[in-house]
Amino acid sequence: MKFFFTGETPRLPEPNPRRDRTAGVPNLPAHILDRHRARVLRPGDAPLAPGASTPGSTIYRYNRLMMCHKLLENDAQLSELDAALAVQGMRIDREHLAGKERSARMHRAKVTLGDRVTPAQVDAWTVMQTLRGAVDGGKCSQELISRLRLEHLLVGAAWTAVGDGHGSPSGGPYGGERLAELTYPGRTPVDLVLPLPQRRPVHALPGKRRPVIAVLDTGIAPHPELPVSDRQEDRDTFVTVDNALQEAISSDCDAEGPSIDGPWDNRFSDDSLLGRVAAYYGHGTFIAGIIRQLAPDAEVRSIRIMHNDGIAHENECLAALTALAEEAERARAGDETARPVDIVSLSWGYVDEDIPAEVPAHAHSALRALIERLNGLGIAVVAAAGNFASARPFYPAAFAAGPRSSEAAPTISVGALNPNGTVAMFSNDGPWLSAFATGAAMVSTYPFLVEGSEETEQNFRQGRKRESLDPDDFESGYALWSGTSFAGPVIAAKLAAAMLSESPVDMAAQDAQSVALRVQSALKAIGG
Known part of the structure; x- marks a missing residue:
């Protein structure tokens, strides 16, 4: 697993009236x-x-x-x-x-x-x-x-056709969809024989508390390597969900559009009669598996805000981030019942209609204000840079270029590397990036889908039958996938692991000064 920080302070591109104002926009059907x-x-x-x-x-x-x-x-x-x-x-x-x-x-x-x-x-x-x-x-x-x-x-930042699940990737560089399809396989079933790292009991950890990474994504699906519980149950599972918060998010979903109905990634098929696996089904489960491999002692707090076609609405994202900020504020004020997160991992984004030179740092963006609020509370935000082979700022990742107090946690924007350490062809790049990490041809957990393909089920009933690789059959529970969606969680997981092994501050400390020192020490330990 490769990653590195750019070593430069992220900044927005210099003003240029000739800049292409149409670059980096997802090509949605x-x-x-x-x-x-x-x-x-x-x-x-x-x-x-x-x-x-x-x-x-x-x-x-x-x-x-x-x-x-x-x-x-x-x-x-x-x-x-x-x-x-x-x-x-x-x-x-x-x-x-x-x-x-x-x-x-x-x-x-x-x-x-x-x-x-x-x-x-x-x-x-x-x-x-x-x-x-x-x-x-x-x-x-x-x-x-x-x-x-x-x-x-x-829009989610995985290398998958939004709303299609097959064929050309979503929003590839202009004229480059076919090239990307040939050089980067789409989501593919694989099998895994390597054991996942051991997870220590919570009483063996510094401060007897796990670092918590909030993953705002498609939610989670059952998987034996990713035990799940509701956070109100107060059980020590790798993934926790928040049914009360999910009900609040669901109550504000539009009656005219698709809804967010609970924390579970639960509509695996698309809406066609072909019944193919939806383009972004399993996205959150795949991200949780990356964190499980790199930071087994962490906890993933899964919050569902994305639909299985890879689309999230800004309002639902703001509601989830607001809830995280409010809980952190209670913890900083001495509320011992509050259980704040330490890191927020975001694998989605958008390009803004306002050119940065004309509206510096998007002063009126509620999303930017909330991320700054989280940073000020000592919570690091790690965001995917996007998959459009573009230098145009992709938000919220490009908020890393905004001003930040020396006592605040950072926003880290992450581009994708190939397994050999070169920058992935699809990855966005620019002066607003903080880091790069492996994001192409990643292997991680994926929901078990024996029924992902009707043909597979029929073959199972009839006995052995030769066939080519079925792209919809995920009964192994693992998949190969690519995108800056998966580079961001690498940095988030490395940061969480460093909080346990490298930080001089006990994980149990929740006062503002200790929290800031803990995240800054962990970031320095991994080269940030």
């Missing part, structure tokens, strides 16, 4: 966009308010706006928005908000048509431009508009 109520923002087609700059391409949910939760609680300011939107015949859906508890975890509002009688297209980008035009007309305040953003689609 139309049915995936429709499923998640999303559109691709194309610079040449984007409506612009007077004086607005041409945006970069991104993918966003067309009938949702991200808002500061304090704005959602302020009916007077919502009315101000409605008045500005009336010129387009649109409004903020108050009925959508009325049935929900407005809390610090809620960041999304629905945009709908108003009382107009003529047909119109609801589009969050057009709404944003309309509101910016209203500022110039004196009908809306700039401070209010600054608290609004698009809700982006967050």
